[in-house]
Amino acid sequence: MQPTDVSNPDYYHKVVDCQWGCPAHTNVPEYIRLIANGRYTDSFWLNRSSNVFPGILGRTCDRPCEPACRRTRVDGKPVAICRLKRVAADLRDPTDNRLPEIPVVKNGKHIALVGCGPASLTVCNDLMPLGYECTIFEALPRSGGLMRTNIPAFRLPVAVLEEEIDMILDMGVEIHYNTRIDSMKELLEEGYDAIFVGTGAPKGKELNNPGRQEAADNIHIGIEWLEAVHFGHVDSIGERVLVIGVGNTAMDCCRTSKRLGGTDIKVMARKSRPYFKASPWELEDAEEELVDIVENYSPKRFVLEDGRLVGMEFELVSWHKDEESGRLKATVHDTEILPCDDVILAIGQDNAFPWIERDIGIEFNHWDMPEVDRTTFMTTREGIFVGGDAAWGPENIIWAVEHGHQAAISIHNYCQGLSLTEDRPPQDQNLISAKMGMHEWAYSNDYNPSPRQKMKHVELVRRFEELSIEVEMGFDPEQTAREVERCLNCDIQTHFEAKLCIECDACIDICPVHCLTITVNGAEEDLRTRLMAPAENLTQDLMVSEGLPQTGRVMVKDEDLCVHCGLCAERCPTAAWDMRKFELLIPYAGQEAACPTHV
Amino acid sequence: MTYIAKPAVRHPGLGANDLGLHMRDYEGTISTLCAGCGHDSVTAAVIQAFYELSIPPHRIAKMSGIGCSAKTPAYFVNEAHGFNGVHGRMPALATGANAANKDLHYIGISGDGDSLSIGLGQFCHAIRRNVNILYVLENNGVYGLTKGQFSACADVGSRSKRGVPNKSEPIDPVALALTLGATFVARGFSGDKQQLLPLLKAGLMHKGFAFLDVISPCVTFNDHVGSTKSYLYTRHHGHELVPVDFVPIRSEISASYEKGSRTSITMHDGSMVRFRKVPEDYDPTDRLSAYEHYRSLQNRGEVVTGLLYLDPGGEDMHDDNATTPTPLAELSHEDLCPGSEQMDALMEEFR
Numbered sequence: 001m002q003p004t005d006v007s008n009p010d011y012y013h014k015v016v017d018c019q020w021g022c023p024a025h026t027n028v029p030e031y032i033r034l035i036a037n038g039r040y041t042d043s044f045w046l047n048r049s050s051n052v053f054p055g056i057l058g059r060t061c062d063r064p065c066e067p068a069c070r071r072t073r074v075d076g077k078p079v080a081i082c083r084l085k086r087v088a089a090d091l092r093d094p095t096d097n098r099l100p101e102i103p104v105v106k107n108g109k110h111i112a113l114v115g116c117g118p119a120s121l122t123v124c125n126d127l128m129p130l131g132y133e134c135t136i137f138e139a140l141p142r143s144g145g146l147m148r149t150n151i152p153a154f155r156l157p158v159a160v161l162e163e164e165i166d167m168i169l170d171m172g173v174e175i176h177y178n179t180r181i182d183s184m185k186e187l188l189e190e191g192y193d194a195i196f197v198g199t200g201a202p203k204g205k206e207l208n209n210p211g212r213q214e215a216a217d218n219i220h221i222g223i224e225w226l227e228a229v230h231f232g233h234v235d236s237i238g239e240r241v242l243v244i245g246v247g248n249t250a251m252d253c254c255r256t257s258k259r260l261g262g263t264d265i266k267v268m269a270r271k272s273r274p275y276f277k278a279s280p281w282e283l284e285d286a287e288e289e290l291v292d293i294v295e296n297y298s299p300k301r302f303v304l305e306d307g308r309l310v311g312m313e314f315e316l317v318s319w320h321k322d323e324e325s326g327r328l329k330a331t332v333h334d335t336e337i338l339p340c341d342d343v344i345l346a347i348g349q350d351n352a353f354p355w356i357e358r359d360i361g362i363e364f365n366h367w368d369m370p371e372v373d374r375t376t377f378m379t380t381r382e383g384i385f386v387g388g389d390a391a392w393g394p395e396n397i398i399w400a401v402e403h404g405h406q407a408a409i410s411i412h413n414y415c416q417g418l419s420l421t422e423d424r425p426p427q428d429q430n431l432i433s434a435k436m437g438m439h440e441w442a443y444s445n446d447y448n449p450s451p452r453q454k455m456k457h458v459e460l461v462r463r464f465e466e467l468s469i470e471v472e473m474g475f476d477p478e479q480t481a482r483e484v485e486r487c488l489n490c491d492i493q494t495h496f497e498a499k500l501c502i503e504c505d506a507c508i509d510i511c512p513v514h515c516l517t518i519t520v521n522g523a524e525e526d527l528r529t530r531l532m533a534p535a536e537n538l539t540q541d542l543m544v545s546e547g548l549p550q551t552g553r554v555m556v557k558d559e560d561l562c563v564h565c566g567l568c569a570e571r572c573p574t575a576a577w578d579m580r581k582f583e584l585l586i587p588y589a590g591q592e593a594a595c596p597t598h599v
Numbered sequence: 600m601t602y603i604a605k606p607a608v609r610h611p612g613l614g615a616n617d618l619g620l621h622m623r624d625y626e627g628t629i630s631t632l633c634a635g636c637g638h639d640s641v642t643a644a645v646i647q648a649f650y651e652l653s654i655p656p657h658r659i660a661k662m663s664g665i666g667c668s669a670k671t672p673a674y675f676v677n678e679a680h681g682f683n684g685v686h687g688r689m690p691a692l693a694t695g696a697n698a699a700n701k702d703l704h705y706i707g708i709s710g711d712g713d714s715l716s717i718g719l720g721q722f723c724h725a726i727r728r729n730v731n732i733l734y735v736l737e738n739n740g741v742y743g744l745t746k747g748q749f750s751a752c753a754d755v756g757s758r759s760k761r762g763v764p765n766k767s768e769p770i771d772p773v774a775l776a777l778t779l780g781a782t783f784v785a786r787g788f789s790g791d792k793q794q795l796l797p798l799l800k801a802g803l804m805h806k807g808f809a810f811l812d813v814i815s816p817c818v819t820f821n822d823h824v825g826s827t828k829s830y831l832y833t834r835h836h837g838h839e840l841v842p843v844d845f846v847p848i849r850s851e852i853s854a855s856y857e858k859g860s861r862t863s864i865t866m867h868d869g870s871m872v873r874f875r876k877v878p879e880d881y882d883p884t885d886r887l888s889a890y891e892h893y894r895s896l897q898n899r900g901e902v903v904t905g906l907l908y909l910d911p912g913g914e915d916m917h918d919d920n921a922t923t924p925t926p927l928a929e930l931s932h933e934d935l936c937p938g939s940e941q942m943d944a945l946m947e948e949f950r
Contacts (some may be wrong), residue, residue: 069627074608437604447606502830504635504792506816509643512606512623514613533610550834563606570601573818 001524002543003554009429012582014541015559016490018081019066023402024050025586028065028081029491033443036484041096043088050586052122052168053147055160058086059168059472060151060394062248062279063536070488072562074513077452079486080475087480089160100129102171107131109415112192114181117145118397120198120389121168122404123411126589128171130412133190136173139180141231143169146200146389147397149227150249150257153468162454163237184356184384194383194411197356197370201349201389209246211302215309215343221300222249222346229256229467238280238341240264242312242408244299247277250346254291257344259467266292266338268299271319271328289460298330301338349394352497371394376420377407385411408589425587430596434579435490435569441490441579445566446513448485489564493582496555500543500576503553507568507577508532511559516568521547521554533560602943605629611897612806625650627674632667635822637789637815637830638737642674642793645735648799652847653819659705660696664689664718667744668710668737668815681831685840687718689727693732694916700928701917704845712742715770716749722772726779728750731915733802733809736787737925739817740828758825771897773907777890782910783809784889786903788833789816791872797845797872798906806867814902833902840896841883841905846871867913873905883909915936 006012014020018028027046034043047054061082069078109132113120116138125135142148143165147156171176182189187195204221206212212219218238222245228234241262243254246269254265267286272295277281285481286291296317303311315335317330351369356362361381363371370379372386379386387403389395400502410420432443454474463469475483508516514532521527527542535542540560547554564599583596605783609623616622625646630639649659656678663669664684674683684692691708712735713724725734737916740753750756752772753765776784783805787795795813802809814833816822822829827836848869864884875884882888889908896903923930 168601332825445605447608449607501836502818504637504816504830505640505643505792506635509639510601510605510629512608513610515610534612536612542864552830561608561610563608565603565606567601567603567605571630571634571639573633 001521001527001542003498003546004541004543006543007495007568008092009049009427009584011541011543011586012431012493013427015493015562016582016584018079019491019584020067021064023064023399024052024405025584026050026065027491027584029439029487029489030583031088032079032081032084032484032487033489035084035480037442040091042094044092044598045086045098045583047085051398052084052125052404053164053397055089055164056156057397058082058084058089059156059160060147061085061398064398065276070490070561070563071486073452074488074563075449080434080452080455080483082273083455083472083475084088084480084483087475088222090474097165099171099199102128103131105131106133109193110135111194111196111411111415112137112187112190112519113196113198113386115139115145115197115199115390116175116189117198117200117388117400118147119390119400119404119407121165121196121198122401123196123387123408124171124173125168126405126408128168129171130590132412132415132504135175137179137187138175138177138182140176140227143175143177146223147196149230150252151253152221152229152512154259154463155160155252156256156413157468157470167243173583180355182355184362185360188360193415194385196411197384197386197390198388198404199353199390201351201394203350203352203398205348205350206348207299207345208569209299209301211304211309213309215302215304218309218341219343219345222344223349225344226252226256229260234260236260236261236314240340241342241344242338243268243344245269245346245348246278246293247346247348248282249283250344251286253344253346254286255289256467257342258289258291259464262342262361264295266313268297268480269293270317270330272296282569287458288457297336298332300335300341307393308342309340309466312343313337328376339566349389351390351393358536375424376404377403378410378414378420381472383414406587409525409587412589423443423592427440427587428585430583430585431493431495431580432583434566434581437552437572441492442581443489443579444485445489445492445579447488447563447566448482450482450486452486453479453483470526490562491582492564492566492579494557494562494566494568495566495578496543496545496557497576498548498555499576500574501545501555502574502576503548503550504573506571506573510567510571512567513563515558515562517556518548518553527556528558531556533558534560535560551555601629603838611777616650617621618655619765621651621655622647622650622799624678625656625676627672627677628699629776629871630671630674630915632670633743633819635818636667637818638668638781639674639818640792641735641737641795641813642671642787642794644789646675646783647792648796648803650807651780651796652803653802654704654803656790658703659920660700660705662689662705662707662732663698664709664713666710666713667817668708669713671708671737672706672740673927687713687716687721689713690718690721690730690734693858694725694728697730697732698927699925700778701915702923702926702929705730705832706803707734707856709734709736709739710751711736711738711750711772719751719770723779723877724774725777726810728916729780729781729807729853729877729919731917733805733811735799735802736810736812737815738772738828739815739821740826741817741821743817747817747843756825757827760820760823762825765827768919771892772810772812773903774890776812777886777908781810781875782807783906785810785906786812786814788814788837788904790830790834791837791904794842797843800845800847801843801866801872801906804847804866804868804870805911806913807910813947814904819910828923831950835857836902837904838896840892841877841881841907843906844873844874844875844906846873864909866911872909874906883907886910886913887926
C-alpha cells in the first residue's frame with residue numbers, strides 16, 4: 001500500500017466515526033469533553049456552529065452518529081451522543097450570547113426562502129451575518145416546519161423549539177406567516193437575488209384500499225393529523241386506534257393517540273421487525289407506553305357498518321426472498337378483521353411541487369422532483385436552490401441543516417459572482433499534540449468500562465395527563481459524568497512519524513486491542529490478513545507508514561477498534577507515536593478558508 | 600512509567616486457546632520499565648508463547664533475581680506462581696522449587712548483571728545440574744538499573760553513552776552455556792518476535808536446562824551509535840544461523856513441510872523442533888560443531904542467533920537423582936517423613 005496521506009483532512013476525519021457519520025460533521029468528541037469539564041455553554045456553542053439546533057436535535061435527532069460510534073464495536077452500545085447534546089443545551093448559560101453581529105448596513109442582496117423549516121432557517125443563519133436580507137414565506141401561522149408540527153410536544157417542548165428558532169429569526173429575518181406561495185413564477189417576478197426552496201415533504205401518503213372514501217371521517221393521514229393536534233384542531237381520538245406503518249411518524253402517532261384518549265393502540269407492520277423503518281429507540285419508547293406492534297399484517301380493506309368505520313381487514317403474510325428478483329415476496333396465509341374506531345396512516349411522505357411552474361427553466365425528473373445538484377443545491381435554473389426534504393425526499397433534521405449550510409455557500413457565491421464549484425471553500429484540519437507531560441494528555445485517556453446510561457422517563461401514569469409533558473427527563477449529573485467518560489476521544493489521533501521509529505515493538509506490545517503491526521508492505525487485501533488481529537471490517541481504513549528506517553518494513557494500524565488510550569504514544573521511546581488532537585475545519589458561507597472554532 | 604491501566608477490552612476477532620483463555624488472560628500488570636525497553640518485547644513474546652502453548656497459568660512458576668529483567672515476571676501471567684529472590688540467586692531458588700515440584704513449567708528471567716556477574720556461579724551450577732527450566736537471559740550489555748555501567752558481557756570496543764570504550768573481555772553466556780553442557784542453547788533478539796517466539800516455545804517444552812540469550816537493547820543507556828547491543832547494531836550484524844519452527848504436539852505437520860528442509864527433532868513430549876535452514880557442515884545436535892560455528896561467526900563480528908544446540912535426550916536433574924515419580928510437593932506427610940523408626944532402621948544399616 002502507499003503510505004497513508006494524513007495531511008488530507010478526510011483520513012483523520014473518517015477515524016472520528018461519529019463526526020464522519022453526522023451530515024453536518026458536528027465535532028462530537030470535543031463537545032463531549034467540554035461537557036465533561038462542565039463547560040456546557042462552550043459545548044452548546046460548539047454544537048451550534050455546525051448543527052444550529054442543539055436543543056432540538058438533542059431530543060429529536062435521528063442520530064446517524066450513534067450507529068457509527070466506535071464504542072459500539074468495542075462494547076456493544078454507542079455513547080449516548082444525542083442526549084449528551086441535550087445536556088449541553090439544557091445547562092448552558094442563557095445569558096451568554098455568542099451569536100455573530102448582524103451588520104446594520106446590508107450588502108444589497110435579498111434572498112427569498114419558501115418554508116420556515118430547518119433548511120431555510122440554516123440558510124438564514126449563515127447568510128444574515130454576511131449582510132444579506134432574508135425573507136421567509138411560511139404557509140402556516142408558526143415557524144419551524146415539520147420540527148414543530150410533526151414532533152409532538154412530549155418529545156420536544158415548544159419552548160426549546162422556539163428559543164432556537166428565534167435565535168435565527170431575531171437576526172432580522174423578515175417572515176411572512178400564513179403566506180403560501182402558489183407560483184414560483186410570481187415569486188421570481190419580485191426580483192429576489194436568489195430563491196431557496198425549503199418546503200419539505202409535506203404530503204402524507206395515501207392508502208386507497210376499499211372503504212377509504214366512505215370511512216374518511218375516521219381515517220387520518222399521519223402528518224396532517226399530528227399538525228392538527230399541534231394547532232389544537234384535534235384533541236381526541238377513539239379508544240381503539242390502528243396506526244398503519246412503522247416508521248418514526250407512526251411512533252409519534254401512536255404515542256400521541258395514547259394521550260388523546262386511545263387505550264387500545266396497535267401499530268400495524270407489513271413486514272417483520274428487522275425491516276422496520278422506525279429507529280430502535282423510538283420503537284422502544286412506544287412499547288414502553290404499551291403500544292402493540294403487530295408484525296406481518298398487510299392492510300386489505302376498511303370495514304364499515306352503517307357507514308361508519310368499525311374495523312380493518314388484514315392479510316396475514318409471511319415473506320420470502322424471490323430467488324430471481326432478489327426481492328421479498330409475500331405469501332398470504334389468512335385474513336383477520338381487527339375492530340377499531342380510528343385509523344392513522346403513517347406510511348410515508350411525498351414531495352409536492354404543484355406551485356412550481358414547469359416552464360420556467362427548472363427541470364423535473366421522472367419522480368416529478370426538481371433536478372438538484374448534489375454539491376451546489378442549485379436547480380437547473382440559476383439562482384434557485386433547494387434543500388432539506390424538498391431536495392431528494394424525506395430525510396431528517398440534521399440532513400436539512402447540512403443542506404442549508406451548503407446551499408448558503410452556493411447562494412453567497414452566486415450572489416458574489418463566484419463559481420459555485422471551484423470557489424467552494426475546502427475543508428481543512430488542525431492537528432495539535434495532546435501531550436501535556438511525560439504521561440499526561442490533554443484528554444482523559446483512561447478507558448471507562450461503564451455501560452451506556454439509561455435515559456430516565458416520566459412515570460407512565462403521569463406522562464399521559466397532558467400532551468406537553470416531556471417524557472425524557474434528561475441525564476442527571478451522575479449519569480452525565482459516567483456517559484461522557486464512555487467516549488473514546490476518537491479525534492485524539494494516533495499520529496505516526498516513520499523516520500523516528502526504532503522498531504522496538506513497544507507500541508505493538510502495549511496495544512490492548514492489537515491494532516498495530518510492523519510488517520513487510522503489501523497490497524491491502526494481503527496486509528489485512530497479516531496483522532496482529534484480523535482486520536475484517538473493510539469500512540475501516542488501514543493506516544500504513546512510510547518504510548521504517550532500520551528494516552524498511554512498515555507500521556500498519558487497523559483503525560477499526562483503536563480505543564485511543566494513547567498507550568502506544570506513552571510507550572514510544574522516540575515519540576514516533578504522538579496523540580494529536582484533530583480539528584476538522586468546516587467552511588461556511590462567506591469564508592474563504594475554514595476557520596477554527598474557538599471555544 | 601505509565602499510570603493508567605491497560606484498557607480492559609480485547610479484539611473480538613482474536614480467539615481463545617485450547618483452555619478457552621484469551622491472550623490477554625496471560626498478561627501481568629503494566630510495565631514500569633522505560634518506554635521502548637527490549638525486555639517488554641520479551642515479556643510480550645513470553646505471554647504469547649504461554650498462550651499459544653495453552654499452558655494453564657497456575658502451572659507456571661516465574662523466577663527472578665534483581666535487575667530490570669528481574670522485574671518483568673510481574674508483567675506476564677498474573678495468575679502464575681512467582682518468586683523474586685536475591686540478586687543472582689534465581690538459579691538456586693529455581694533449583695529448589697523444581698526439586699520440590701517438578702511438574703510446573705519453570706521460567707527464569709535474568710539479566711546480564713544478574714547472571715554473569717553476581718550470579719555467575721549460580722548460573723553455571725544450574726546448567727551443570729540440568730534443572731528443567733527455561734532460563735531467559737535478557738542481555739543488554741549494561742547495568743540499566745544503576746545508570747548504564749558496562750556489564751560483564753559488554754564487547755571490547757563497545758562505547759558507553761558518554762563515549763568511553765569498554766576494554767575488558769566479555770563473558771559470553773552462549774559460549775559458556777555450550778561449554779558447561781546446557782542441553783538447549785539459543786539466542787534471540789527482542790526486536791524479532793517471529794524468531795523469538797518459536798525459541799521460547801521450544802525452550803518451554805524442552806526437558807532439561809534450556810538457555811535462551813536474548814539481545815534486549817537498553818533504550819535508555821545502550822541504544823546509541825557505538826554500542827554493540829543497540830537495536831540498529833543488532834539488526835545490521837544479526838546472523839540467523841539456525842532458524843527454527845516449533846511444531847506443538849497434536850498439530851498437523853506434513854502439510855507445511857517444505858521439500859528438502861533439513862532436520863526436525865522430536866522433543867521428549869512428542870512436539871517437534873524443525874530446523875528451517877542449517878548450514879551444510881553444521882549439526883545442531885553436535886555440541887562441538889555448534890561451538891565451532893558459533894565461534895567462527897562471532898569472530899567475523901556477527902551476532903549469531905537461532906537455536907544453536909539441542910540435546911533432545913530428555914533427561915533432567917530428577918532423572919539424574921532418581922527422584923520419586925510423584926513430585927515431592929505432592930507426597931503425603933507420611934511418605935515424606937516416614938518417622939523416627941524408619942530413621943533408626945536406616946541408621947542401623949550404616950552401623
